[in-house]
Amino acid sequence: MAIVEKITDSQVWKSVFRHPMPKDRRNRVVVMLTNFFLHLHPVSVRKQGIALSYTWCMGGTTFFLFMVEVVTGVLLMFYYRPTLEHAYNDILALRDVTTLGILRELHRWGAHAMVIAVWLHMYRVFLTGSYKPPREFNWVIGVLLLVFTLLLSFTGYLLPWDQLAIWAITVGSNMARATPLMGVEGPGASMLKVNGVSLITSGSDAKFALLGGRSVGEMTLNRFYVLHCVAIPLAAGLLIMIHFWRVRKDGGISGPM
Amino acid sequence: MHNSDLNPAVMSGLGWYYLLAAMLNAAAAAYVAYFEMVSEGASRAGLAPRTRRLPDWLVVSFCTLNGLALLAVLGKSMIGPQAMILAYSLAALANVIVAISAGADAAHHAEAHDAGHGVGAEFAGPSLDDHIPAVGLGRPINRTLWTLVWAIAAVVFQAMGIVYIFNKEFSLPLFIRDAIDYVSGPTTFFLGATAGFAAMIAYRRVFANGIVAWALVNAFLLFFGLSMTDFDFRDIVTKPDNVPIVGMIIFVGFFTWLGLRRAVINDSRMAQGLPNLEELEPEKTLTWPDLVYTELIAMVIQTIVLVIWAVALQAPLEQPASSTSAPNPSKAPWYFLGLQEMLVYFDPWMAGVVLPTMIIVGMMAMPYIDNNKQGNGYYTIEQRKFAYITFQYGWLVLWVVLILLGTFLRGPNWNFFGPYEYWDVHKIIPLNNVNLSDIVWIQMLGTKRPDSIILRELPGIFLLLGYFIVVPPLLGKLFFKKYIEQAGLMRYIVLATLILFMASLPIKMVLRWTINLKYLVYIPEIFFNI
Numbered sequence: 096m097a098i099v100e101k102i103t104d105s106q107v108w109k110s111v112f113r114h115p116m117p118k119d120r121r122n123r124v125v126v127m128l129t130n131f132f133l134h135l136h137p138v139s140v141r142k143q144g145i146a147l148s149y150t151w152c153m154g155g156t157t158f159f160l161f162m163v164e165v166v167t168g169v170l171l172m173f174y175y176r177p178t179l180e181h182a183y184n185d186i187l188a189l190r191d192v193t194t195l196g197i198l199r200e201l202h203r204w205g206a207h208a209m210v211i212a213v214w215l216h217m218y219r220v221f222l223t224g225s226y227k228p229p230r231e232f233n234w235v236i237g238v239l240l241l242v243f244t245l246l247l248s249f250t251g252y253l254l255p256w257d258q259l260a261i262w263a264i265t266v267g268s269n270m271a272r273a274t275p276l277m278g279v280e281g282p283g284a285s286m287l288k289v290n291g292v293s294l295i296t297s298g299s300d301a302k303f304a305l306l307g308g309r310s311v312g313e314m315t316l317n318r319f320y321v322l323h324c325v326a327i328p329l330a331a332g333l334l335i336m337i338h339f340w341r342v343r344k345d346g347g348i349s350g351p352m
Numbered sequence: 353m354h355n356s357d358l359n360p361a362v363m364s365g366l367g368w369y370y371l372l373a374a375m376l377n378a379a380a381a382a383y384v385a386y387f388e389m390v391s392e393g394a395s396r397a398g399l400a401p402r403t404r405r406l407p408d409w410l411v412v413s414f415c416t417l418n419g420l421a422l423l424a425v426l427g428k429s430m431i432g433p434q435a436m437i438l439a440y441s442l443a444a445l446a447n448v449i450v451a452i453s454a455g456a457d458a459a460h461h462a463e464a465h466d467a468g469h470g471v472g473a474e475f476a477g478p479s480l481d482d483h484i485p486a487v488g489l490g491r492p493i494n495r496t497l498w499t500l501v502w503a504i505a506a507v508v509f510q511a512m513g514i515v516y517i518f519n520k521e522f523s524l525p526l527f528i529r530d531a532i533d534y535v536s537g538p539t540t541f542f543l544g545a546t547a548g549f550a551a552m553i554a555y556r557r558v559f560a561n562g563i564v565a566w567a568l569v570n571a572f573l574l575f576f577g578l579s580m581t582d583f584d585f586r587d588i589v590t591k592p593d594n595v596p597i598v599g600m601i602i603f604v605g606f607f608t609w610l611g612l613r614r615a616v617i618n619d620s621r622m623a624q625g626l627p628n629l630e631e632l633e634p635e636k637t638l639t640w641p642d643l644v645y646t647e648l649i650a651m652v653i654q655t656i657v658l659v660i661w662a663v664a665l666q667a668p669l670e671q672p673a674s675s676t677s678a679p680n681p682s683k684a685p686w687y688f689l690g691l692q693e694m695l696v697y698f699d700p701w702m703a704g705v706v707l708p709t710m711i712i713v714g715m716m717a718m719p720y721i722d723n724n725k726q727g728n729g730y731y732t733i734e735q736r737k738f739a740y741i742t743f744q745y746g747w748l749v750l751w752v753v754l755i756l757l758g759t760f761l762r763g764p765n766w767n768f769f770g771p772y773e774y775w776d777v778h779k780i781i782p783l784n785n786v787n788l789s790d791i792v793w794i795q796m797l798g799t800k801r802p803d804s805i806i807l808r809e810l811p812g813i814f815l816l817l818g819y820f821i822v823v824p825p826l827l828g829k830l831f832f833k834k835y836i837e838q839a840g841l842m843r844y845i846v847l848a849t850l851i852l853f854m855a856s857l858p859i860k861m862v863l864r865w866t867i868n869l870k871y872l873v874y875i876p877e878i879f880f881n882i
Contacts, residue, residue: 117640117641120638123640124638133640136644140642142633142636142642143630143631143632143634145643145646149614149630183673190667197662200661200663200666201658201659204658204661204662204665207593210596210687211600215603215607218607219611221747222615224729224732226722227722227724227727234716234719238715242712248685249685256672257671257672258677259669261675262683263684265678266684267685267688270705271704273699273705273879274705275706278705280701281705281879282701282879283879285878350730351628351631351728351730
């Protein structure tokens with residue numbers, strides 16, 4: 096025990112944890128205020144607000160799964176190369192020979208679970224009317240986060256570069272071709288002409304912008320890789336911060352007004 | 353065409369599946385027999401202590417038998433080929449013992465309980481041996497009866513499991529499968545889901561009852577177990593990327609029930625002037641430890657579940673990408689299959705761009721068009737019926753059900769296949785859909801279609817304009833007078849537009865099924881088809 100005390104009394108320990116173990120009421124309050132990770136929470140919460148049968152624990156689950164995706168995703172990025180030459184073989188190797196290839200399973204199943212968790216979180220928020228004032232804007236951010244979750248999952252779908260991947264993305268991106276005015280087969284696009292030259296062609300429409308080509312190819316892989324690993328996670332991360340901040344500012348976990 | 357249905361791996365899987373189903377029902381029987389049954393929000397004040405307890409010998413023998421079974425599984429290499437049979441028999445015995453003793457004790461308790469309330473003895477009010485139902489969920493259940501029912505269910509499931517584990521083949525009879533395939537189709541499936549949804553809302557008090565919910569769980573377990581004996585059903589359901597959807601069905605089902613139950617209880621409580629469930633504990637508690645520990649435990653459990661899932665099930669990886677050989681059917685990721693299903697009824701620009709945009713915009717607009725101040729922070733249906741029914745229909749029927757349809761029942765060429773039907777690439781469905789312009793000019797007026805595009809499509813354009821311009825004021829006059837007064841015209845216009853877009857899908861479906869309508873407006877010259 097003497098060693099434990101020696102460690103917890105040391106200058107190093109005290110510089111990290113600025114309070115004793117949260118065993119009494121005062122320190123249970125202090126820990127919430129001084130710890131960076133805990134300060135997302137208020138010091139005290141309504142009892143009914145944290146009842147599992149009320150919250151379903153789905154918002155927290157979503158965030159937990161997002162963190163799982165970030166950690167496993169970063170580790171996978173050390174291994175996987177997003178090129179036509181390597182993409183499929185890297186995934187194959189992850190499945191068959193690579194140590195810790197199970198990271199891919201964790202990443203993929205975690206992604207599916209996250210989509211379901213987001214839906215259930217929004218379902219609960221709807222059923223308890225928690226989107227009503229003063230939380231209207233946080234619901235809007237939540238809808239955006241849903242869109243980002245689906246986009247993250249969708250862009251990740253292409254990366255293994257197998258039949259499942261390219262044809263799912265082909266089916267999905269064929270919709271972009273039909274965007275009104277902006278897709279080559281969209282209503283009204285053929286009317287956008289300057290001196291008889293079409294502005295919207297298969298080389299300049301929404302689908303081309305999404306795929307970086309007329310069909311799913313190497314540029315698509317690159318584009319989806321960057322979207323999946325950098326652009327969307329950054330945007331989603333920003334919105335998550337705002338979402339959490341607004342939960343606190345709008346009165347914490349919802350309950351009867 | 354039916355492939356050979358059962359093989360040893362499937363039969364052993366089914367054996368263990370029914371073992372689990374039996375264990376769930378034995379647990380349900382033991383719960384009803386031995387545990388306190390004071391439902392949410394029912395008062396505990398003034399209740400006499402309970403006398404029935406889960407007997408120690410039952411706990412010990414259940415755990416010992418299952419422990420021995422686990423040992424047998426772990427020591428498979430030492431015991432030999434019979435180890436799994438041995439393990440199975442031990443676990444099955446544990447289930448049967450729990451089921452039988454729960455049933456016997458429930459009967460005994462009922463007698464003792466009646467004797468205590470018998471002639472001469474003064475009635476002392478309810479005790480924790482009585483079932484105290486939640487407000488609004490009807491009368492107490494007969495504990496003896498329902499213990500026996502779940503115990504019998506456990507024994508039946510266990511018997512089915514033993515049949516499979518000893519390699520006796522039993523498949524869902526072909527005529528039943530063929531009958532189910534015969535009646536299923538996109539029309540029956542969608543209308544059935546809509547009818548089920550309406551029944552769930554209308555009979556929500558019945559549905560909220562735990563007994564009914566557990567009966568539904570058993571029905572699902574039985575349906576799933578029997579269906580897994582079919583090769584084609586199994587082939588689709590066990591595709592690795594379809595496994596999350598089975599999980600989604602279970603989660604969405606459970607939480608739909610839970611939310612509905614709490615809303616039913618709250619509505620009854622508020623009707624009686626009682627505080628709702630969310631108001632029962634208004635006091636605050638410290639975040640450390642109450643919330644922080646809950647979060648920690650949740651994270652640990654989720655990590656374990658995710659790791660087991662990842663170890664047990666390999667992520668799918670098909671043949672390397674080839675832009676020349678398209679798989680048939682080509683499906684989008686499962687969460688977009690509701691949108692892909694809409695492609696049957698709308699062109700890509702509607703199904704893939706306009707309607708998804710409307711879904712997102714509509715969801716964002718929700719807090720601004722829902723001006724109902726009630727129902728903020730607690731479960732309720734009565735106080736926000738319109739919002740509840742609209743959202744639930746959109747979410748459960750137009751989103752979840754369409755995903756199930758798109759995943760499990762749409763095969764090659766996006767044709768419909770019954771749950772037990774072979775996905776035949778050459779299945780031919782006659783397409784005899786016609787455009788509105790053909791119906792009006794050729795079938796009704798008996799002339800040839802006019803050459804002018806505008807004139808040709810005038811009926812469709814007329815209907816469409818009517819839908820978006822005439823219907824909103826009409827609805828506003830008839831149903832939304834109060835809403836427009838309170839929320840203003842602007843909000844009403846947004847609301848009406850969103851509702852019209854949402855309703856356009858079922859309307860188009862009905863038009864397709866009844867008059868084989870392909871497009872209301874068909875102007876392929878500018879890709880404007882609706």
